[in-house]
Each structure stands twice: as C-alpha cells, then as structure tokens.
Amino acid sequence: MHLSNTSKYTIRILANMVNHKDTTLISAKELSDNLKIPYKFLTKIMTELVRVGFIESIRGREGGYKFLRPASEITVGDILELFNDSIKDEECILGIDSCNAKQKCALHDKWIKSKIQLQKMFKESTIESIAAEGNKI
Amino acid sequence: MHLSNTSKYTIRILANMVNHKDTTLISAKELSDNLKIPYKFLTKIMTELVRVGFIESIRGREGGYKFLRPASEITVGDILELFNDSIKDEECILGIDSCNAKQKCALHDKWIKSKIQLQKMFKESTIESIAAEGNKI
DNA sequence: TTTAATTACTACCCTAAGGTAGAATTAAAT
DNA sequence: ATTTAATTCTACCTTAGGGTAGTAATTAAA
Ligand code: SF4
Ligand code: SF4
Numbered sequence: 001m002h003l004s005n006t007s008k009y010t011i012r013i014l015a016n017m018v019n020h021k022d023t024t025l026i027s028a029k030e031l032s033d034n035l036k037i038p039y040k041f042l043t044k045i046m047t048e049l050v051r052v053g054f055i056e057s058i059r060g061r062e063g064g065y066k067f068l069r070p071a072s073e074i075t076v077g078d079i080l081e082l083f084n085d086s087i088k089d090e091e092c093i094l095g096i097d098s099c100n101a102k103q104k105c106a107l108h109d110k111w112i113k114s115k116i117q118l119q120k121m122f123k124e125s126t127i128e129s130i131a132a133e134g135n136k137i
Numbered sequence: 138m139h140l141s142n143t144s145k146y147t148i149r150i151l152a153n154m155v156n157h158k159d160t161t162l163i164s165a166k167e168l169s170d171n172l173k174i175p176y177k178f179l180t181k182i183m184t185e186l187v188r189v190g191f192i193e194s195i196r197g198r199e200g201g202y203k204f205l206r207p208a209s210e211i212t213v214g215d216i217l218e219l220f221n222d223s224i225k226d227e228e229c230i231l232g233i234d235s236c237n238a239k240q241k242c243a244l245h246d247k248w249i250k251s252k253i254q255l256q257k258m259f260k261e262s263t264i265e266s267i268a269a270e271g272n273k274i
Numbered sequence: 275t276t277t278a279a280t281t282a283c284t285a286c287c288c289t290a291a292g293g294t295a296g297a298a299t300t301a302a303a304t
Numbered sequence: 305a306t307t308t309a310a311t312t313c314t315a316c317c318t319t320a321g322g323g324t325a326g327t328a329a330t331t332a333a334a
Contacts, residue, residue, distance in 0.1 A: 002230075005232075006292080040295075060309075062310075107267070121244065142321080176324095180281070197280055201281085280332095281331105291318100
C-alpha cells in the first residue's frame, strides 16, 4: 500500500525543478545532491521523463534539464500512470476473479470510498502545487 | 497501491474456512480448488498460518486445517501485519527523509485522511465479517 | 501391514524493481 | 584542438515476491 520509489523520486525531482529558478537549466548532479537520490538511478529516471515529453534535456557542458510541459499541467496522477503505479479502477482490494456491483466482497464499499479519495488527490495535485511555498520536498 | 497476493490469498483462505461447516477440517486441496489458488503456493501460506497460530493443522490422511484463534478475533489488519503489508504510521506518501508536523509535503493532510480511513477499515474487518452471508469471496 | 491422503520441508526458478558500472556522445569553455 | 562537464546507452547486479518440484513425514483407512 505505497508508491514505488521511482514515483516518489519523480514527484520530488519535478517539484525541485520548479523551485530551481536560478538559471533555466538544472543538472542531474544538482538534483541528485539536492534530493539525495542515487545519481545513476536519477539519470535513468530523467531519460524516461525526457522520452515521454515532461521535460527537455540539453546535452554537453552547461547542459541540463528544463520543463517542456508546464508544471501546472503535470499531475501526480500522470506520474503514477507513467510508472504503472496508479490505482486502477478495476484493480480492487481483494482481487477476486468475478466481481461486480451485484456480488461484492465485505470490504468493497469502504475500499471504493478510500480509492476515490486517493484517485482524486492524485488527479488534483499538480507538480506546481507540490512545489508551492512552504512545502517540504 | 495494493495488497500483496499473499495477503489477498490469506484473507480469502481464512474466510473460506469459516464458511466450510461440513466437517471440522478442510484440506489444502479443497481450499486450492475452491479459491483457485495454486496448490503449492497455498500450502506454503498455510504452513506460515500454522506457525503463527492462526490455525492448527492435522497431518496425515483425513487431515487438514481448522481455526485455533476464532475468526471473529482475526482481523484483516492482523494478516497485513503478518505479511509486512500494512500501512505503517511512519511510512508516508512521499517518503521524505525528515518530515514532521511542522514541515509537511503538499499531500500530507489528504494522505493522512485516507490513511486513517484505510487503517480503520483493516482493523475493524474481522475474518468473520469478511465471510458473512452474501459476500463474495 | 500396506496404501492412500495428507501436511511439511528443502531447494529451486522467474520476474520486476531498484540500483550500479563503464563507456559513448555532445557541446561549451579554454 | 583539447579539455571538461554534461546527458545517454548498454549491460549488468541484487533483492523480494510469487510460484514450482520433489520428497519426507505422518496418520487413517483398507
Ligand atoms: S467486491 Fe469490490 S473490493 Fe471486493 S474484489 Fe470486487 S470490486 Fe474489489
Ligand atoms: S509530509 Fe506527511 S505525507 Fe509528506 S512525507 Fe511527510 S508525513 Fe508523509
């Protein structure tokens, strides 16, 4: 009942990029130092974020990363989806083969309530809001 | 954001044992057939459940399993704890190193709300209630 | 006493996640 | 041109979860 390391790292990475206003670009080294994320693992994530178009990379000396899609338009839900980490509608609590509205398991109603709440939180939390003033990252 | 297969299986196994009133004992073969859980994997789980004292096993021909602790006193939370699958209080959504009441991440308040709700559900759901009349298992 | 049905034990195998190592590529600075 | 700082690519390692195979131990029935 938790997010993968990759998802958690990504949320913090992107939020840190929002807060980095000094120059336009930020390097993998800086991010790794800021967030205490293993450098080699971070670069692997970065390459994936470039591939899917969340961010852009500039190679070579003085290179680094910057947003391609604005941070206000990237949600936590988007990130979870990218890393196959989101709560799927059909993926339910006891994973019973044939379950539907008529035949429920005992946990169904309560689980659905929490599930919707979490899905809403993920969908409504943008990277910009994560990075907002005063929040720990 | 989901339970492990082992936890899901265990919940369904124990609930199925409650519903099995024919004789006192139920065998691994029956449980495996009833629930479509791989036989060998199921027996591995059963041995663990015996070890921790939820159930008792009778070996040899006509053997099988029965409850040691009553089903009304085993909760879903107990099972999740056994398989290291529960939502720990200190294990929070973004897993940031140093977080406390003063310095929160943006998701904190909403996450805490869902977390408490889920923990409550797990703690209050007994195997007996899971197995209650009309519930899918 | 043998046989069949059962649990328990030991030892694997496979996959995905997390992580690491090293070299190749790029491009600015010197 | 050379050096240096950066990203990217390829290939691997380790661990935990999920699952399988074979066999030993146990016990009631035949
Ligand atoms: S009854 Fe509901 S909670 Fe239970 S397995 Fe089906 S969909 Fe999931
Ligand atoms: S601020 Fe709250 S939700 Fe965020 S990491 Fe800390 S305890 Fe978890």
